[in-house]
Amino acid sequence: MDTAETIDNSTFSNSDSDRNTGSMENFIHQDVSLHQATLPRSTEAQNSVTMEETCCINNNSMPNINLDTSFNSEAFEDSDIIDLLLTTGTSLPSPIDPLLEEAMLVEMELMDLALEELSQVQSEEQNPADSDSGLSLDYSQSPASPSGSESSSSSSSSSCSSSLSKDGAVGGYMPEQTKMCQSSFLEAKQFHRLPWLEHIGHDHTYNQPQSQRKSPKDLSDELPKNKVLDHFSSRDEKRASLINIPFSNERIVNLPVDEFNRLLAKYHLNEAQLTLLRDIRRRGKNKMAAQNCRQRKLDVLLGLECSVDSLRRLRAKLVSLHRVFQILRIGQYRSNTSAILFLHHYRISILCLWN
DNA sequence: CTGCAATGTCATCAA
DNA sequence: CGTTGATGACATTGC
Incomplete structure (x- = not known):
């Protein structure tokens, strides 16, 4: 003893x-x-x-x-x-x-938490397109693909194939708002890799030319033809038809500038017609730009929500880890x-x- | 008629 | 210097 x-x-x-x-x-x-x-x-x-x-x-x-x-x-x-x-x-x-x-x-x-993250990583690996999409984690939406001919600004984009615009413009695009978003999320991006942000700011093709877009409500099934025409013809189209402009608005807007100028030279148009053509072109391009801009803004918003979710998850992890280390502290x-x-x-x- | 969201247009800036 | 894209602000449209 x-x-x-x-x-x-x-x-x-x-x-x-x-x-x-x-x-x-x-x-x-x-x-x-x-x-x-x-x-x-x-x-x-x-x-x-x-x-x-x-x-x-x-x-x-x-x-x-x-x-x-x-x-x-x-x-x-x-x-x-x-x-x-x-x-x-x-x-x-x-x-x-x-x-x-x-x-x-x-x-x-x-x-x-670990399993949740693991499953997310696995799903991203299995579906790289999703992971490449800006809103990969909790949102299925992402900036539209240029090839999606029917996708418009109103349909929240669902494909995410390319970050290049159809005109290949990549580096030049950096509006102030987007610049601000990108810089303000740089830190979070480093921690959380915000793929959604990589698309936003590089995709100029949220919208497509009006002629390629479906009618928002597919009115052709419900309305008589004249009403359909009324619906589709914009004010500019009406103006153009009033002064006998022989081109479609789509052509006016989407032609490259040199071809557009060639077209103007080819026909003998008066000053009013020339002015209207230039206005139609400018407004048409600005209309698409506005649609792009708005869709981009929406995507930024969704991406921010996604970031908030990611940060909340990170916080939960850190809190859990903190609890672990608290338990391990001397005296416990x-x-x-x-x-x-x-x-x-x-x-x-x-x-x-x-x- | 009113409110609201979506869309169009203009002005302006930057590339 | 003209063209184009982006975007804020305002107008218009449609529900």
């Missing part, structure tokens, strides 16, 4: 002193030994149980479980790990059960070894989040 008491005192006094002096270095060293200690024991190891440990175990009225600490005596200087190991599989309460209970809860949170655990157990328990979760 004297021997047992001596062992008990030394063992538990060590744990008390470790409680407040633990460092990460200690964690790491003991981590290794703990890992070894928790491995299934061989017969040879079982035979090497020391007399002192047997006394200790018997003294504590614990189930007679053979323990091998000969390979690393430091691993069992801590009472918590001994208690924990001895009570494994028994109905006796562990001194760190409440902590483990909380640990399980936290881990579930962590794993949920009775010993370093208990903390190591905890770290073991959490290693995968933490690594998942950390990456």
